[in-house]
Amino acid sequence: MSVVATLRVEKAGPLALLQDGGRFGVRHLGITQGGPMDWHAAGWANALLGNDPGAAVLEVAIGGLRLVAEAELTLSLCGADLSASVNGQQLRPWQRFTLRAGDRLAFGMPRCGVRAYLGGCGGWRGVPALGSVACVGREGFGGHKGDGLPLDDGDQLQPEVRSQPLPSYSYVPPEYQPDYGQPAALGVIPGGQTAFFDGASLYEAFNAPWQVDTRADRMGIRLLGPELVCHHPGMVSEGLAAGAIQVPPDGQPICLMNDRQTIGGYPRLGTLTPLARARLAQCQTGETVRLRATGIERARHEYFGAQKAIGSFQGQKTCAAGRG
Amino acid sequence: MTPELQNAGIDAWLVRFSDGIDPAVQPWINAFCQDCRTAFGGLLVELVPSYTTVLVQYDPWQLDDTGARRVIERVLDQMVPDSSGGGGRLVEIPVWYDPSVGPELELIAARHGWTPQQVAAAHAASEYQVFALGFVPGFAFMGMLSPELAMPRLATPRKKVPRGSIAIAERQTSAYPQQTPGGWNLIGRTPVVLFDANRTPMTTLEPGDRVRFISISRETFIKLGGDASPVEEVAP
Known part of the structure; x- marks a missing residue:
């Protein structure tokens, strides 16, 4: 058996988590989904290596992570530009690259976007819980050590395989690279308690600028803006889909993300489209976003288009990634 | 319908x-x-x-x-409600009702001039429905409690609610499957392991189940593997 090269964590930074496609079939037991916040960038990180769409990638939030290769490794980097460098040389995202033994890969301050995805051949090794290595701290599931904890100084990361056939392209064609510097217009499919919102609030929801709050994590991202008023007579907790937008009594929406609670009792304005979720995952604190109403058909079409681009590129079926 | x-x-x-x-x-x-x-x-x-x-x-x-x-x-x-087991299965949960593991037992009792034993008896007297699981894996939202047992959530949630704690919030009751912060009123503790990812089924309770709490002594609680350490009140 050949020894698989490892990547040693020299400095862990604030939050680097192993994430695969997520945990499914367990929501009714109160267990959350997990998985990459930006499924789009994570999908490309896997595609560049010819991995399965749901293979485990490393989600690096904000930066500050420093890794050292202990042998030659082929990796991919997609998503946010976190001022990554190899031995001090700038490394742009959306490409595949090779580290030699002793090379140091470092992430610095976010230049554009929030979350970068580092792919390894065959995906990174993790300890699965309930069929997934998705790392969820509050549940203690998944991750590289199986305790739901993020990377720590001195930890080791191992790709599943030493090498595998790679796609001919070593970078994501520019037309498929999202520009996180552009203002985000997030598609929302109205639904839930939409009809109970005040008319003026509905107008403002889809016309006013919203600011990404500091209260933003893998459970949910709060938006600050005009106070939205909902006249629902009394909510009972309901199952929450990924991207559901809850509006608590303070009138400030919370977009529910991968590690959301499974049920919730605040009125919902609608649901972010899958592409909107991926885009919001890359919005920095204080950034202005807009919500734009859209329909299921269009959202589905856009989602399939994005998934098929990733899938055709890696020459693999996209169906397994269908759980966005 | x-x-x-x-x-x-x-x-x-x-x-x-x-x-x-x-x-x-x-x-x-x-x-x-x-x-x-x-x-x-x-x-x-x-x-x-x-x-x-x-x-x-x-x-x-x-x-x-x-x-x-x-x-x-x-x-x-x-669909036909009854032919598919609409009533749900009945699960019995043993509980040691005691102020040391259920500090709010006396608070609820004081509201009605009851003894803690009377509160425990009232809680164990009814059958409850599991409406949903959420909050943490295996946490079952059950109801409806009789109005006398209803209590608003604590103004300041506890930082550490011990695993197995039996709790009340408004007209709902539950059991904490793991140690976690929580704002429900504690009235007792069960030795039952409510969630184990390495077990099939993973959760003791599932949505649709009916639940009855059975009052047990401290001795039985310990014999069944319960941890009798009192609730630690940490200043918030």
Whole structure:
């Protein structure tokens, strides 16, 4: 058996988590989904290596992570530009690259976007819980050590395989690279308690600028803006889909993300489209976003288009990634 | 009964059975969940029942929203509440009711001039329905409690609620499957392991179950593997 090269964590930074496609079939037991916040960038990180769409990638939030290769490794980097460098040389995202033994890969301050995805051949090794290595701290599931904890100084990361056939392209064609510097217009499919919102609030929801709050994590991202008023007579907790937008009594929406609670009792304005979720995952604190109403058909079409681009590129079926 | 379907994104429908909590809809929800699993088969991704609703998430690559809606409507048309075990199974949860592990037992008692034993007896006297699991894996939202036992959540949540704590919030009751911060009123503790990822089934309770709490002594609690350490009150 050949020894698989490892990547040693020299400095862990604030939050680097192993994430695969997520945990499914367990929501009714109160267990959350997990998985990459930006499924789009994570999908490309896997595609560049010819991995399965749901293979485990490393989600690096904000930066500050420093890794050292202990042998030659082929990796991919997609998503946010976190001022990554190899031995001090700038490394742009959306490409595949090779580290030699002793090379140091470092992430610095976010230049554009929030979350970068580092792919390894065959995906990174993790300890699965309930069929997934998705790392969820509050549940203690998944991750590289199986305790739901993020990377720590001195930890080791191992790709599943030493090498595998790679796609001919070593970078994501520019037309498929999202520009996180552009203002985000997030598609929302109205639904839930939409009809109970005040008319003026509905107008403002889809016309006013919203600011990404500091209260933003893998459970949910709060938006600050005009106070939205909902006249629902009394909510009972309901199952929450990924991207559901809850509006608590303070009138400030919370977009529910991968590690959301499974049920919730605040009125919902609608649901972010899958592409909107991926885009919001890359919005920095204080950034202005807009919500734009859209329909299921269009959202589905856009989602399939994005998934098929990733899938055709890696020459693999996209169906397994269908759980966005 | 004409449940309402609401959109919940490109791959999910929320099926609403009633507007307010109504124990009479539970057998319908149980039947719906069972029939949905059969009707969708491998195309079902998640099925999340909660009080009055069921969230149905399907594989969007295999079914569009109209197709999924058709499957759901067919299930609703054909379902029969009783034949599919609508009543739910009955699960008994042993509880050691004691102020050392349930500090709010005396608070509830004081409201009515009762003894803690009377509060415990009232809690154990009724059968409860599991409406949903959430908050943390295996945490079951159960009701409805008799109005005398209803208590608002604590103004300041505890930083550490011990595993197995039996708790009350408004007219609901639950048992904490793991140590976690929490704002419910504690009245006792169960030695039962409510969640174990390495066990089948992972959770002791599932949505649709009926639950009865059985009062046990401290000795029995310890014999059943319970941890009798008193609730640690840490300043918030």
